Amino acid sequence: MLKTLLSRVREYKKFAFITPLLMIGEVAMEVLIPTLMAIIVDTGVSAGDMDYVFRIGIVIIAAAFLSLSFGVAGAWTASKASAGFATNIRNDLYSKIMDFSFADVDKFSTSSLITRMTTDVQNVQQSFQMMIRICFRSPIMFIFAIIMVYHNGGALSLVFAVAIPIVAVLIFLIFRRTYTSFTNAFRGYDAFNRVVQENLNGIRTVKAYVREDEQLSKFEEASETIRSNFKKGQTIMALMNPLMMTVTYCCMIAISYIGARLINIGHMETGELMSIYTYTGQILSSLVMTGMVIVMLSIAHASMVRIAEVLNTKPSMDVNENGETVVEDGSVVFDHVSFGYGKNSKVLNDINLDIKSGQMIGIIGNTGSGKTSLISLIARLYDAQSGSVKVGGKDVREYNLEALRNEVSVVLQKNTLFSGTVAENLRWGNPDATDAEIKAACDIASASPFVEAMKDGYNSHVEQGGTNFSGGQRQRLCIARALLKKPKILIMDDSTSAVDTATDMQIRKALREDVKDLTKIIISQRLSSVMDADQIIVMNNGSVQDVGTHSELLERNADYRDLYETQTRGGNLDD
C-alpha cells in the first residue's frame, strides 16, 4: 500500500529527498548553538576576553542564519513535494475512476469515491509533509542533542539513559489509551452528523408528527457519545503535560546535582551545564513530537488504505483499443444472454431478441424486471455473463468501446446536467456541433420552445445538477444531448416520465419522422409512451415474457391487458 502511494511522488522525488537533508542541516545548527554559548560563557566571559566573545558571537549568528536558511528552504521543498504528491495522487485517482466501468463504480459507490478524492487525499498530503519534515527532524534532533550532552557533560548523559525510556513508555501508553477514545469520538461525529442531516431533511415530517422531543433524544445520545469519548481521551491526555514536567524537573535536579559535582572536580564548566539545561528541553520535546507524529500517521493510515484500494483496482472492462470502429447499422440482437451484477445474482435470464435497424421498440415491465439491465448491455455499460449481445451484426465486445458508445446513445434514467450553459451541456454529445445542429436536436426533443423563451436562450446558465430546470425540462435537454451524437441507436430509459403526455407524444412523433434510420428503444412505465412502437417487449422477472405490437399483446397477453386497463382508467394528471 505504501509503495502504491509513494510511487506517486514521481517528479517531486528530489524535493522529497532534499527536505530531510535540509532538516538535518537545520537541526545540526540548532543543536550546535547551545554548545557555542557554553564556549562563550566558559572561555570568553569567565576569562574576560571580549574579543573572543564577539568572535564566537558572530559564529553563532552565522549558525542561526544557516539554520534559518535551511529551515525556510526545507519549508519550501516540503511544501513543494507534498503538494505535488497530492496533485499526482488526485490526478491518478481521477483518471483511474474515469476509466472505471459501471460495475466498478457500483462496487465503491459514488459518495465513497468523492470522500477518497477529497478528505482522504488531504489527510495523506498532510501526513506526507509531516513525514518528510518532522519525522526526520525530531529523531535527528534527539540524537544530535544526546551526542552534545555526552560531549559537554560525559557522565551526565546517564541521566537521559534513565529518563528517555521512561518518557518513551509514558508517551506510548498515553497515546495508545487516547487513540481509541479519539477514533471513537470521530466515529461519533458520523452519527451526530447523520442525526442533524436527517432532522434537516425530514423537518416537515418531524414537525407534522410533533416529534421534536424524540429527535432531541437521538441528538442527545449522539452528542453524549462525542462528549464522553472526548472527555475520556482528553482526561488521559491531561496527564501528558504534568508527567513531562515531572520528568523534566527530575532531569534538571539530577543534572544540577551531578553537574555541580562535575564542576567541583573540574570535569565540566558552568557554561556547559547551562547548555545541558537547553539540551534537556530539546531532547524531551523531540520525543513528544515523534510520538505525536506517529499518532497522526496512524490516523491517516485509514485514508491511505482507502486511496490505495482505488489505485490498485483494475478497471473491470476491457476498452478494446484496437477493436472494430465502424458500426454497420442500428440492429440489435440478444442471443441467449444472461446477466447479473455479481457472481451470484441473476438479473437477466436467457434473453433472445431481434431488433431491426430503424425500428421503434418499447420496453415495459415492473421495477426489478430487468429493463434497465437489458439496455445497459447494448452500450456495453456492463458485460453479459453468458451469451452474446450484437450491435450492427457484431458482438459488442468486438468494437472499440468508444466507437460503440458513440453509436449507441443512452439517455440514463438518473440523468445529469452539468454546470455551464445549455449549449455547453448539449455539446457533450458533439463538441463541434453547430448552432443549427443544436437547435435541430432541441426541436426533436421539444426542448427548443422553453430554451428559446429564456433570456439568454442557448447560453442560459445551468446550475450544478441542472436544478434551475424542471424535471421535464431536464429530461428533454438530456434527450437533445443524446441526439446530438447522431447515433445509430438511441436508448431512452424512462426519459420522459416528467414530461406531460402531449409533449411526450410530440417527441416520439419527431423521433419517428425526423430521424428515420435511428433505432429507438424506449423504456417507460407509461403504456401510452410505447403503445405505438413497432415492437413492445414485456419484461417480467428477468425474462422476456412477450414481444409484439400493441394490438397483438392486447389480444393475447393478460398481464398487458390488465396494465392497459389500469392505466387508461386512472391515468396521470400532470406527468
Place this chain on the structure above:
Amino acid sequence: MIRGRNAGGARAKDPKKAMKRVLKIVFGDRKGKFVFIVCCIFISAFSIVYSSNFLGQFIDQYVTPIIGVENPDWQPVVMSLVQFACIVSVSVVFNYLLSRTMVSISQDTLYDIRIKMFKKLDSLPLSYFDQNQHGTIMSRFSNDTDTLNQFISNSLVQLMQAMITLVMVFVSMLINSWILTLVVIAFALLTMKASSSVAKRSGRQFAAQQSDLAAVNGFIEEMMNGQRVIKVFCHEGQSKADFGILNSKLRKSMTKGNALANAMGPITMNIGNIQYVALVVIGAVVVILTGGAGAGYTIGLLAAFLQLSRSFSNNINQISQQMNMVLLALAGAERIFELMDEESEVDDGYVMLVNSKTDENGNITESKERTGQWAWKHPHHDGSPVTYTPLRGDIVMQDVDFGYVPDKMVLHDISLYAKPGQKIAFVGSTGAGKTTITNLLNRFYDIQDGKIRFDGININKIKKADLRHSLGMILQDTNLFTGTIKENIRFGKLDASDDEVIAAAKLANAHDFIMMMPDGYDTMLTNNGESLSQGQRQLLSIARAAIADPPVLVMDEATSSIDTHTEALVQSGMDKLMEGRTVFVIAHRLSTVRNSNAIMVLDHGRIIERGDHETLIAQHGVYYKLYTGAIELE
C-alpha cells in the same frame, strides 16, 4: 481530522461581544471553577519564573563558590534542590488539576451548546429552513462547533496562561536587569513584525488555496455524480484534461501557502536564537566591563535571564498564533449565536386536545385514560366554564390571504370548507399554491388575513402540537430515519404495540414487502431508506400516517414514477387510509381527483374553478383541458 478547517473563514464582526458571550457560557455558571483555574495558571506561571531564577541562583550560590574547593559541604546544595523539588511538584499538581478541570468544563460546555442549538433548530418556523441551505445549517453544527471546541479546550487556557506568564516573566526580567530587558523587547517587536508580515502573506495564500481547493472538490463532486453520463458520452478524456488544469492550479497555490506556513517556525525560532546571542554578548560585555560584582551581573544571572527571555518570546509567539485561531473561533461563535438568537415558532394556543368520555346525557367530559375518543378542551377568557368540542375533522377556510414574505401574497381570498369525511382535491400547475394551502392548515406558516377553523375553533387558538397531532401529513417526498422499519412506522404513534404496527402496515399494503425483507419489521433502514424502492418508501409513509390515526389527512401525492404494480398498492393503501377521514389531497392522478367531493382548480394563488368532477367537466374550463391533456401542468 481535516474537519473544521475553518470553513466559513470570515472574521468575527464584533469579536469583543462574541468573546464576552462565549466566556459567559463557559464560566457563567462556573464562577468557582473560573477562580480555581486562574489560581492554577498563576501557580504554573510562578513556577516557570521561579525555576528560571532558581537556575541562576543555583549557579551563583552553590556552583560557582565550590569550583575547585576540595570536599565542599554538599548539604546546602542538596537542600536547595529539595526545596526546588517541593515547589515545582506543587506546580505540577496544579497543572494537572488545571487540565482536568478544563477537560470537563470544555466538553460539558460544548455538549450544552450543541443541545441548545438543536433544541433551537427544531423550534424554528419552517420559513427558516426555506431560507437557509441545509449545508449552511450543517456547518453550524460541525465546523463552527469544532472551532469553538478547539478554542474552549485549548486556546482559551493557553491564551490566559501565556498572558499571565508573559507579565510575570516580564516583571522578573526587569528585576534581574533592565538593560537586557530592553534587548528582549526589541527582539520581541522584531519577531512580531516578521511573523505578522509572513502571516499576512500566508493568509492571502491560504484564501487562494481554499478557493482553489473548493473548485477542485466541487468539480470532483459534480463529475463523480455525473460519471455515468460521462461514460455514456465518452467524455472521460476531456474531463481528465479539465481536472488536470484545476488540479495544477491548486498545486501552485498550495505549495506557496504551505511553504509560508512551514517557514513560520524556523523564522521565529532563529530570531530567538539571535536574541540569545545578543543577550549573551551584551551580558558578557557588562559582566566583563563591570567585573561582574558592581552591577550584580553574574553568570547565574545571565543563565536565568536566558531562560526567562526564551519563555518570554515563546509566550509572545503563542499569543500571536492563538490570536488567529481566536478570531476564527469567534466568527464561528457569532454564527452559532445567530442561530440561537433566531425567533422560535410562537405558540400561544390554549385549546388542547384531550381524551374524552360521553355520558348517557350526551355531555362530553375529560378523561384521564386513553378512550380513543378525543375532544377539544376550550377554556374561555371571560371566565365562562370550559367547553368540550368533539374532534370531528370539520375544516373551514374563510378569505385566506397568505404570502411567505409580507408584501408578496401567494394566496388570495381562499375560501373553502370540508365536512368530516369529505375529500377535497387541489389541482393546478406548479407554483399555483396547492402545497401552500395545505401548509397553512397545520400552521407550518401563519396566514396574513382571513380565518381557518377546525371543528369551529380558530386554529390560532389551538396549541400547535395538538393541532398537528390531529392532522396527518403524507408529504410528496418520504423521509425515513435511520432505524428499523418498525421504528419508522412507530414514528406516527410512539407507544404503538407491535400488533398496531403490523395492522398499520397491512392497511398500507406494506406488510407483504416488509415480510420479504431479511429481518422483517426489524430490518434496519439507513440513509433515508436507500435500500427501498420509491414505492416501498411511500407505503411506509402511508403506514406511518395510518398508525397516527388522525381525523384529518393532508396528502401530497408523489409524482416520482413507480411501477404499475406498486402504484396500484400505493393507491389502494391510500384509499383505505382515506376512509372515514377528512382529506385534502394535492392530486396528480385522475383517479384521486375524480371521486373527490370537491375539486379546487388553483391558478396563481386563486381558486379559479370549483366543483365535483362532473360539474367541472361540464364547464369545459381549465379542469376540462387538464383532464383531457390539452395543457401541461408542469
